[in-house]
Amino acid sequence: MKTCLIFNPAAGKCRRTPALFKAITRRVAESGLDVSVVKTRERGHATELARAAVRDGCTRIIAVGGDGTLNEIAPALIGTRLALGIVPAGSGNGLATHLGLPRDPLKALGLALEPASGSVAIDVGTVNDVVFVNTTGFGLDAEIASRCNEISRRSFLSYARTTWARFFQRAPMRVTIDSGARRVSLETLLVTVSNSDQYGHHACIAPGASVRDGLIDLVAVKPMGPLRAVQFAAQLMLGRLHTNPRTLRLRAREFTLERIAPGFLHTDGELHYAGSKLEVRVHPAALRIVTAPGTRDRFVLKRRIRQPGPARPSLPRFR
Numbered sequence: 001m002k003t004c005l006i007f008n009p010a011a012g013k014c015r016r017t018p019a020l021f022k023a024i025t026r027r028v029a030e031s032g033l034d035v036s037v038v039k040t041r042e043r044g045h046a047t048e049l050a051r052a053a054v055r056d057g058c059t060r061i062i063a064v065g066g067d068g069t070l071n072e073i074a075p076a077l078i079g080t081r082l083a084l085g086i087v088p089a090g091s092g093n094g095l096a097t098h099l100g101l102p103r104d105p106l107k108a109l110g111l112a113l114e115p116a117s118g119s120v121a122i123d124v125g126t127v128n129d130v131v132f133v134n135t136t137g138f139g140l141d142a143e144i145a146s147r148c149n150e151i152s153r154r155s156f157l158s159y160a161r162t163t164w165a166r167f168f169q170r171a172p173m174r175v176t177i178d179s180g181a182r183r184v185s186l187e188t189l190l191v192t193v194s195n196s197d198q199y200g201h202h203a204c205i206a207p208g209a210s211v212r213d214g215l216i217d218l219v220a221v222k223p224m225g226p227l228r229a230v231q232f233a234a235q236l237m238l239g240r241l242h243t244n245p246r247t248l249r250l251r252a253r254e255f256t257l258e259r260i261a262p263g264f265l266h267t268d269g270e271l272h273y274a275g276s277k278l279e280v281r282v283h284p285a286a287l288r289i290v291t292a293p294g295t296r297d298r299f300v301l302k303r304r305i306r307q308p309g310p311a312r313p314s315l316p317r318f319r
Contacts, residue, residue: 001060001115003035003085004053006046006073008065012091013105020089020105024064027106031113035062040069043270050076058082060290062112064105066090067134067200071268074124075131078286083119085112085290092200092269095134098211099196099289112290121285122211125195127278130267133287135199136280137192138265139173140221172223175259179218179252186248188220193255193280197239200269204239206249214284218255220248254281 005028007014007021014020021039028035036053040046046063050073053061061077062085063069069090077084087108088096102108111117127136172187192199194217197209206217224232224246235241242249257278265274 002058003033003060003062004058005035005037005062006049008040008046008069011065011069011089013089023106024109027109033113046072047076060085062087064089066092067094067268068270070095070133071270074133074287078124083288083290087112094198094200095196097202098198111292117290117292119288119290121288123195123214123282123284124286125216125280125282127267127280128274130272132267134196134268135192135194136265136267137190138263139190141190141192142264142266142271173259175257178256179250188222190221192219203236204241207239207242214282215251215253216282218250222246
């Protein structure tokens with residue numbers, strides 16, 4: 001099994017723990033497996049490294065980093081039979097948390113290296129043909145991502161402080177949401193479309209969401225005062241956000257979102273500038289993820305409420 005391990009030194013835990021790279025390379029050497037270890041140098045470099053690994057005949061790629069690292073690697077693997085092993089070493093690690101992967105990087109590495117480990121095919125999303133594996137969003141969502149990306153030592157507390165500081169400063173925006181089955185226009189602070197149930201840091205933005213159901217979950221948060229904001233924060237961390245009266249929750253195969261003007265949005269925490277109209281789609285079973293033996297069906301056991309939607313979308317070409 002020829003494997004390429006892509007290590008992102010800018011990811012949260014990698015940056016906070018300089019010794020992690022040596023520990024990982026030592027574990028790789030002890031495994032005796034055919035594994036090449038490479039480091040990313042800048043934003044976008046992980047995509048180049050992953051594509052080179054595919055051309056080199058690798059059958060497995062291991063990502064050491066957070067959701068942003070997965071976001072860069074995924075386009076090179078979508079539609080292939082290569083499996084992606086995840087070593088959660090970012091700040092939030094939303095997808096890894098949803099998948100139930102070990103939080104300890106070395107334990108997760110052991111799982112990713114194990115030849116006997118299985119794999120599952122998970123959905124990915126696109127927004128205007130830009131890939132996301134976990135979440136995409138705009139409004140307060142993108143603003144928090146932008147400000148936290150400027151923080152050298154990102155943590156749960158830094159995210160929490162930034163969110164609280166900006167929550168009451170940001171003006172609401174009018175957004176029109178069309179799921180095919182329903183069209184609604186509302187004032188909102190943020191709109192998130194999620195593949196998994198996790199934002200990161202164990203914040204459950206879309207309770208009940210699954211990466212294996214062929215659907216994506218939209219959550220729009222309406223303006224609220226301080227007391228409701230405290231309630232919102234508690235429900236977010238307790239996985240009870242679906243009970244909050246100031247949130248709108250929709251589930252579909254695709255959404256058309258229209259905002260007043262162009263602006264920023266994020267894909268897995270990576271910031272982009274986009275137009276006022278956004279087409280968000282799910283691409284079912286497009287990416288294979290390494291999982292522990294015997295856990296292949298854990299993600300289809302979650303209770304789902306299916307909504308009618310358009311025909312299954314075709315997978316776009318990623319270059």
